[in-house]
Amino acid sequence: MSDFDVIVVGAGPAGLLAAGRVAELGGNVLVMEKMRQEGRKLLITGKGRCNITNDSSVADFITNVYPNGRFLRNAFSQFFSKDIIELLNKYGVDITLERGGRYFPTSNKAADILQALLKWVNELNVEIRCGYRVERLIVENNVITGIQANGQEFIARRVILATGGKSYPATGSNGDGYELSRQVGHSVEKVRPALVPLETRGGVAQRLQGLNLKNVRAVVWVNDKKKGENFGEMIFTHFGLSGPIILTLSRLVVDELHNKNKVEIIVDLKPALDEQKLDNRLLRDLNENGKKRIRNVFPYWLPAKMVPVFFDLLELDPEKECHQISSKERKQIRYLLKNLRFRITNHRSFKEAIITAGGIFTKEISPKTMESKLVNGLYFAGEMIDLDAKTGGYNLQIAYSTGWLAGNSCMKNA
Numbered sequence: 001m002s003d004f005d006v007i008v009v010g011a012g013p014a015g016l017l018a019a020g021r022v023a024e025l026g027g028n029v030l031v032m033e034k035m036r037q038e039g040r041k042l043l044i045t046g047k048g049r050c051n052i053t054n055d056s057s058v059a060d061f062i063t064n065v066y067p068n069g070r071f072l073r074n075a076f077s078q079f080f081s082k083d084i085i086e087l088l089n090k091y092g093v094d095i096t097l098e099r100g101g102r103y104f105p106t107s108n109k110a111a112d113i114l115q116a117l118l119k120w121v122n123e124l125n126v127e128i129r130c131g132y133r134v135e136r137l138i139v140e141n142n143v144i145t146g147i148q149a150n151g152q153e154f155i156a157r158r159v160i161l162a163t164g165g166k167s168y169p170a171t172g173s174n175g176d177g178y179e180l181s182r183q184v185g186h187s188v189e190k191v192r193p194a195l196v197p198l199e200t201r202g203g204v205a206q207r208l209q210g211l212n213l214k215n216v217r218a219v220v221w222v223n224d225k226k227k228g229e230n231f232g233e234m235i236f237t238h239f240g241l242s243g244p245i246i247l248t249l250s251r252l253v254v255d256e257l258h259n260k261n262k263v264e265i266i267v268d269l270k271p272a273l274d275e276q277k278l279d280n281r282l283l284r285d286l287n288e289n290g291k292k293r294i295r296n297v298f299p300y301w302l303p304a305k306m307v308p309v310f311f312d313l314l315e316l317d318p319e320k321e322c323h324q325i326s327s328k329e330r331k332q333i334r335y336l337l338k339n340l341r342f343r344i345t346n347h348r349s350f351k352e353a354i355i356t357a358g359g360i361f362t363k364e365i366s367p368k369t370m371e372s373k374l375v376n377g378l379y380f381a382g383e384m385i386d387l388d389a390k391t392g393g394y395n396l397q398i399a400y401s402t403g404w405l406a407g408n409s410c411m412k413n414a
């Protein structure tokens with residue numbers, strides 16, 4: 001049996017920040033990671049480029065975190081985007097600010113972020129044991145005394161759980177932490193996939209597979225009521241819809257699907273033009289090209305891949321000449337350009353979800369310290385807490401900030 005000030009469970013970004021901070025404050029810390037390698041998920045973030053964090057203010061961060069961003073005010077005030085950037089810079093990572101306030105390593109390699117964090121914790125003599133799966137928390141009279149991993153017991157005065165969520169389970173985050181927490185009396189808000197692609201009815205999305213649209217607006221309708229919208233980029237896939245704006249809207253959609261509501265996404269392909277301006281544009285193009293076949297004019301308005309799909313949806317003869325297009329047909333074209341409708345039948349599974357919504361109830365965690373309100377000496381950090389955010393580097397910042405605060409509090413409360 002070994003004896004540690006702190007044991008951290010999980011060597012993702014939250015766990016590494018927690019362990020590093022404990023060691024900075026002089027603590028003797030052990031990190032238990034069940035995979036053979038640390039930070040497996042971190043390596044695939046941002047399509048392998050890692051969107052490290054965002055340059056938004058604390059207030060903006062808070063509004064972009066669900067369901068209770070205010071829970072993070074203290075964590076953000078103690079360790080925020082400038083702090084992680086400073087730390088990474090110190091360990092040799094150059095960072096570039098991109099569109100949307102997103103920070104990436106200049107090398108475009110997520111591996112550089114992991115390496116820098118590992119270099120930091122190694123310098124501080126943090127001990128990491130990979131291949132150790134924590135299977136039980138040891139609690140006596142509401143006080144944590146250690147953990148059990150691979151059948152062995154390890155004693156510690158404090159334990160920080162940073163086991164991640166349930167998405168992309170092949171990276172190691174398969175929901176273990178929820179079960180460990182339940183065993184010691186914590187409640188877990190229903191976990192569901194978030195930032196996840198959506199499946200659609202009918203074959204339209206499938207026919208458009210691979211097509212990427214920029215500057216479009218997607219509106220979510222639930223039981224025929226408008227519930228949310230987003231503007232930007234999306235992509236069609238072999239099962240339905242994906243891409244940044246769809247992933248962002250998915251948080252709302254998943255909940256509505258679980259509530260068995262009718263969900264539709266209506267895509268406005270011409271959001272910059274109101275009905276009148278779009279009509280003027282169609283009229284002008286039709287008049288100027290009166291003798292041309294309509295199939296040769298549609299590409300003025302749409303990506304080529306969409307043209308045959310539009311003719312089918314409109315039941316319009318592509319061989320018609322432009323001067324033969326009636327005002328009713330023009331109205332139908334205009335309507336479809338602004339209302340391409342998809343019935344959402346399902347969401348993809350945790351295997352394809354960037355983040356997990358739900359998790360350990362924030363009401364049972366102190367926002368000042370990240371300590372459990374139920375078990376003395378137990379702390380939480382990262383994605384396993386019932387907090388999730390939109391894309392843009394917000395989710396990783398939640399992991400660093402809560403990890404750092406948990407590590408800091410462990411030592412300050414000692």
Ligand SMILES: Cc1cc2nc3c(=O)[nH]c(=O)nc-3n(C[C@H](O)[C@H](O)[C@H](O)COP(=O)(O)OP(=O)(O)OC[C@H]3O[C@@H](n4cnc5c(N)ncnc54)[C@H](O)[C@@H]3O)c2cc1C
Pocket residue numbers: 009010011012013014015032033034035038039040041042044045046047050051052053132133134135162163164165167168171172173174176177353354355381382383384392393394395396397399
């Ligand atoms: C494809 C993809 C792309 C993403 N891109 C971005 C991005 O660019 N920017 C961004 O901000 N966010 C991104 N995210 C989200 C981000 O990766 C997570 O929010 C973040 O990794 C959460 O950190 P964490 O430390 O809480 O959990 P994790 O990174 O999941 O780490 C948890 C660790 O705990 C270990 N573990 C679990 N159970 C046990 C156990 N019982 N015993 C021991 N160890 C255990 C796991 O093996 C894992 O290593 C992305 C996610 C995915 C899936």
